[in-house]
Amino acid sequence: MKVLLIRPRPDKETIGLQHVMICEPLELEYLVSNIPENLKSDVDIKIYDFILETKSFKDMLKEENPDFVAFTAYITHVETVKNLAKEVKSFNPNIFTAVGGVHAEVVGDDFLDSNIDFIYRKNGIDGFNSTLDGILKILDKNQIKEAISLIEKKPFEYNYNHPDRQAVERYRKNYYYMFHNPCSLIKTSYGCPYDCSFCFCKEITGGKYFTRDIEDVVDEISKIKEKEIYIVDDDFLFGEDRLRKFIALLKEKKIEKNYLVYGRADFVAENRELLAELKQVGLRAVIVGIESIRKEDLKTYNKKTTVDINESCIQILRELDIELYATMILPMDFTKKDFRDLAKWLTAMKVTFVNLQPLTPIPGTDIFKDYEKHLLVPRQEYTMFDMAHVILKPSHMSVRQFYIEILKGYYKVVMRPKNSIRLLKKYGLKENIKMLKGSQKVSLQYLKKIIRG
Numbered sequence: 001m002k003v004l005l006i007r008p009r010p011d012k013e014t015i016g017l018q019h020v021m022i023c024e025p026l027e028l029e030y031l032v033s034n035i036p037e038n039l040k041s042d043v044d045i046k047i048y049d050f051i052l053e054t055k056s057f058k059d060m061l062k063e064e065n066p067d068f069v070a071f072t073a074y075i076t077h078v079e080t081v082k083n084l085a086k087e088v089k090s091f092n093p094n095i096f097t098a099v100g101g102v103h104a105e106v107v108g109d110d111f112l113d114s115n116i117d118f119i120y121r122k123n124g125i126d127g128f129n130s131t132l133d134g135i136l137k138i139l140d141k142n143q144i145k146e147a148i149s150l151i152e153k154k155p156f157e158y159n160y161n162h163p164d165r166q167a168v169e170r171y172r173k174n175y176y177y178m179f180h181n182p183c184s185l186i187k188t189s190y191g192c193p194y195d196c197s198f199c200f201c202k203e204i205t206g207g208k209y210f211t212r213d214i215e216d217v218v219d220e221i222s223k224i225k226e227k228e229i230y231i232v233d234d235d236f237l238f239g240e241d242r243l244r245k246f247i248a249l250l251k252e253k254k255i256e257k258n259y260l261v262y263g264r265a266d267f268v269a270e271n272r273e274l275l276a277e278l279k280q281v282g283l284r285a286v287i288v289g290i291e292s293i294r295k296e297d298l299k300t301y302n303k304k305t306t307v308d309i310n311e312s313c314i315q316i317l318r319e320l321d322i323e324l325y326a327t328m329i330l331p332m333d334f335t336k337k338d339f340r341d342l343a344k345w346l347t348a349m350k351v352t353f354v355n356l357q358p359l360t361p362i363p364g365t366d367i368f369k370d371y372e373k374h375l376l377v378p379r380q381e382y383t384m385f386d387m388a389h390v391i392l393k394p395s396h397m398s399v400r401q402f403y404i405e406i407l408k409g410y411y412k413v414v415m416r417p418k419n420s421i422r423l424l425k426k427y428g429l430k431e432n433i434k435m436l437k438g439s440q441k442v443s444l445q446y447l448k449k450i451i452r453g
């Protein structure tokens with residue numbers, strides 16, 4: 001049986017990070033490595049990453065003539081996946097189609113479509129394997145769906161082989177995250193122990209938090225060939241004992257890699273020494289949801305941090321020379337003065353990298369219901385839910401003006417001359433040109449929004 005796993009290219013309407021990063025499709029690599037032994041000899045499986053693939057989808061179908069095509073998707077891909085599934089069924093209606101990924105796990109109904117046979121809403125790897133089993137046993141579609149729904153009822157348990165990174169060997173050299181180039185991904189925990197109101201991540205595991213055995217994590221890292229490792233946990237900096245064991249194992253096994261992780265400001269602020277030790281074993285950058293400089297916002301978001309904690313985190317990372325990638329939420333009641341204050345604060349704190357995200361109520365989050373009736377775009381305009389489009393009405397300015405303020409904010413903070421000189425010295429000309437090209441593409445997308453209004 002020929003099986004194709006597809007990572008679709010984001011729609012051209014989607015603004016954002018795809019211009020400054022392309023990460024490997026780890027979830028698809030997990031599918032490849034976890035096919036049960038008894039099915040392996042009957043399954044010929046291949047990943048197509050259409051962010052990098054030069055072949056067209058149509059040519060791929062003709063060339064591969066698959067029996068089963070499965071897609072991975074974020075919310076911004078919903079329409080794209082439906083269109084591609086339609087293309088598959090028009091090519092040959094007997095080909096089975098499926099979709100999985102984080103959006104399918106939280107709001108699976110968004111993928112209900114006559115051209116999509118199976119939606120993996122929970123325990124996706126096991127659901128996928130049960131589909132393979134069902135197709136090979138020539139079960140009908142409803143029987144396979146029943147088997148998948150039984151798997152969805154089981155509690156999540158991490159008991160999987162390491163992802164098969166070789167499955168994307170032909171794309172690997174092109175995977176990078178900003179200055180982490182080339183870069184490999186690893187996941188060491190699932191969910192998050194916190195409960196921020198706007199956050200989609202915690203919905204994927206229904207608010208539960210699971211960690212992988214850290215020895216197994218380090219074993220996986222030891223087999224990765226890239227030096228740069230992006231740990232894609234929602235919050236890697238959690239559990240001091242686990243992190244100490246991580247440090248000890250890296251030292252014991254003499255593993256020399258660089259790490260980019262997500263972490264909370266309060267953890268950094270309270271664990272300076274631990275951060276210094278992590279730096280010694282390769283911690284190079286932390287993505288921190290600073291979110292706001294207004295204390296009432298932090299309260300509304302249930303962030304459980306304060307402006308002081310955020311400032312202390314930024315200072316510690318700067319002193320330890322660990323790069324900070326800050327993310328800020330821009331609420332709709334922002335005035336021009338709020339934008340000016342934010343840029344002033346970020347430059348005073350010497351923040352180099354910032355992601356300015358207009359408040360986006362993602363379907364499936366706590367805040368979605370509160371904002372649903374205020375959406376400026378229909379709920380089905382999935383490509384707009386990219387955390388960069390303005391999809392709620394600003395209270396004190398037009399949407400166009402809001403985009404102008406975002407763009408001005410980026411130029412004041414990220415493109416200020418001091419920053420550029422520092423980055424040139426640290427990362428060299430070639431990497432900076434690549435980043436500049438990427439950020440110009442994002443700016444162009446914003447400019448188009450401003451011109452169109």
Ligand code: SF4
Nearest residue numbers: 192194195196199234
């Ligand atoms: S925003 Fe971060 S800390 Fe808050 S729930 Fe989401 S992942 Fe956890």
